[in-house]
Amino acid sequence: MSINTKKKQSSKKTAKKPAKQPPKKVAKKSSKSQIQNTLPDIEENFSEWFNEILFQAEILDYRYNLKGCGVWLGYGFKIRRAFLQIMRDLLDNTPIPHDEMLFPLLIPEDQFMKEKETVKGFEDQVYWVTHGGLTPLEVKLALRPTSETAMYPMAAKWIRSHQDLPLKTYQIANMFRFEGKNTRPLIRVREITTFKEAHTYHESKEDCANQIREAVSIYRNIFDSLGVPYLITQRPKWDTFPGADYTIAFDCIFLQTRKALQLGTIHNLGQRFAKTYDIKFETADGNQDYVYQTCYGISERGVASLIAIHGDNYGLKLPPVVAPIEIVIVPILFKNKEEKVLKVCNEFYKKLKKEGFKVRLDNRKISSGRKYFHWELRGVPIRVEIGPKDIEKNQIAAVRRDVKGKNFIPIDESIKYLSKLLKDIQESLHKSAKKRHDELIFRTNDLEEAIDFIDKNKGIAEIPFCGEEECAASIEKRLEGLKFLGIPDRYLPVLNKKVKKEKEIYCSHCMKPVTQYWRIGKTY
RNA sequence: GGGGCCGUAGUCUAGCUUGGUAUGAUACCUGGUUUGGGACCAGGAGGUCUGGCGUUCAAAUCGCUGCGGCCCCA
Known part of the structure; x- marks a missing residue:
């Protein structure tokens, strides 16, 4: 399948166009069969490749007919879920944990307008709800473009004393931003479906600085787990988050376009928001002071980065930690031997499942070559093939997605081998991406x-x-x-x-x- | 933000200039034969031709407009 990345050069009137370039082959093929389901070349046409892979690998369906909005599909949703799991695990397990919360999507206009700097930074990007049914609203409602203005009035109610601090919170939710006409799936969207924003409250500047360090270390961990290389850069003062003292950003340089994508930001907010929203606490010596704050966010661009960084002309290469399927078993079926092979595959499947692998047995009645392409496109790290010859020799064939070697392993040693192989793939994806990234x-x-x-x-x-x-x-x-x-x-x-x-x-x-x-x- | 091009089945595409039954491929379904890198044969189903308005006896085709997509420039 292929989605609308067609580039029609010809107009209706001027019709007779130059012969359309056939898509570049992604694999050797017999000359008589036609080529289909191929991807555009990742080096020559990255942006088309990116759109196609999202659709073909069933990550996102962008045909919703609303600009900047798309549908997360089953496979993509699982990747997204794994990505969120990594973030949640890290945030939930800091020495003083971050508490996950969920705030309303709607923000009343007066509350939203209170923080002048933030408003100025977002004013041309806000969606407004102006009606409830047919009744015009007296106070119109903003769809959150970010949640400071939703959260901080509540924090002001929760924080009374220095004993309440530090308070660390986060939420994972969708945001709406009315972006200009150049939207791009996962990268520049009008509904940010996946925005993790952490907000923390502290009693001193020093605590705040410590929190910045903790945030940086969490973010390092997140992107290291995804095998995504990054640069840490403090943004110029003219490009700092509106209202913040300073902003530290994580950027990833895409290996094909060599353009930097901002993956995450960490803001030291100082006391400005606390003063606007009156978030005060009683200090140990009995005085009143405003809290010091930080906030830091990561969006579905994280998913975009791991797709872009590891992908190749065969499709995705997923790091095992985020792969919905780590190992796919493909039975090699010959006439009159199907039953035996399927039985062995099934047993092996159950064995891997029991050992805790994310495994899938591909029983479909299509040719095995077709299955290889199918799962390679989806970035499954390891393919196991079992055919009559393997059964005779009491072995399996293991093929890794990242570097494409096939190895035959005695079935008794397979569990150990496969779990080591997954670790290797996880590391080698990271290493090779980092090496290429550093050269840029x-x-x-x-x-x-x-x-x-x-x-x-x-x-x-x-x-x-x-x-x-x-x-x-x-x-x-x-x-x-x-x-x-x-x-x-x-x-x-x-x-x-x-x-x-x-x-x-x-x-x-x-x-x-x-x-x-x-x-x-x-x-x- | 300014400009250009485009929208036909799940996907890709022919037809549009010169208005009159919508083409082919692929994917899909059924049956058969096959299977160590995208198999083959036969049959079948799938379309408000992007929405609206207009011109016309008649619109995929001509005009206006909305929505959506791609490209170039700021």
């Missing part, structure tokens, strides 16, 4: 070189920079789509005991002496 970062003192590097879509660059917005603006003007990501983590006091300082470098634009490189590149 280029440090130079020469602005021309940096711009050339980015212009040729080779990745992102680090250049010496003074931090001034005007200076940044003149550099951004040099190349379309060029953006300042911000300050690399190695320079951030909050994340380093000893902060690194560069010597004898000068801002790429104004030539002032500086001590930091900044990251610049193209972004999604």
Whole structure:
């Protein structure tokens, strides 16, 4: 199957178009059978590949006919669920746990408008509910674009004393943002179906800084589990979350487009929101003070990143931790031998199931080659084949998805072998992605070189920079789509005991002496 | 934000210029034969031609507009 990524060059009138390029083969095929269900080439046409894989691998159906909204399908939903499980496990198990909560989707206008900075940052993106049935509402209701304004008035009611602090909360819910016309499945959507937002409340600046460190470490863990490489960067002050003191972001550079995708953000909110929403507590010495806050969020872009980072021309490669199926068993059936093979497969299936593997036996009456393509497209890490020859030799054939080798294993050793293989795949996916990702970062003192590097879509660059917005603006003007990501983590006091300082470098634009490189590149 | 192109079965597509029975493939269903990398044969089912309005004896086809998609530029 294939979804609407067709690119029709011809108009009705001018019809006679150039011959359509056949899709690039993803596999060797006998010459007489026709090619179908192929994916666009991931290197040549990443964005088409991405749309196709979402549909073909049954992750998302984007034919809902409402811009920026789609349907999570069965297989995709399971991946999403595993992704959420990773986040929940980490947040629930910090020394002082985060409590999961759920706030209303609707926010009354007056409450929403209270925090001026946030409103300004989101005002052109808010969906408004103006009617209840046929009755116009006296106070219109915002569909949350983010939940600070829903949560903080409640927090003000809950927090009385320093004994109530720190309070750590999170919710996983959908958000609505009226994005412009350039929407993209999972990456830029109008309904963010999956937004994990943590909000924490503290009695001091120091506690707040500690929380930032905890958040960074949680996020590291999340993306490491997905095998997704990332850069940690403090956003420039002009690109900080509205109302926050500073914002630290996790970005992933897509290996094909070499554009950075923001995967998650961590904000130090200081006391600004506490003052707006009057979140006060009584200190140990009997005074009143406003709480210090942080918030940090991750969306379904996490799923997008693991699809994009590991995928190839055969389809997905799922890290075992998020794979809905870790091992698929394909029986190799020959005439008059079916019963025997199916019996052995069934026994092996039950054995793996009992051992706790996420396993699936593919009994369908289609050719085995077809099954291979089917499961490879869906990124199942290991395929086990069992045929008459294997039964004779008391073995199984194990094929890994990531590097495609076939190995024959004595059936008695198979459990041990398979669980080790899953671990290997998990690690090797991460390692190979990280290796390719690291190669996309280029440090130079020469602005021309940096711009050339980015212009040729080779990745992102680090250049010496003074931090001034005007200076940044003149550099951004040099190349379309060029953006300042911000300050690399190695320079951030909050994340380093000893902060690194560069010597004898000068801002790429104004030539002032500086001590930091900044990251610049193209972004999604 | 500005501009361009497009929408026909689950999917892809022919037909549109010059208005008159909607083409083919694939996927799907049934039966048969097969199966160590996308099998084959036979039969079957599947369409408000993106929604609305208009022109016309007659609209997939011409015009306007909504919705949706893709591309280029800011």
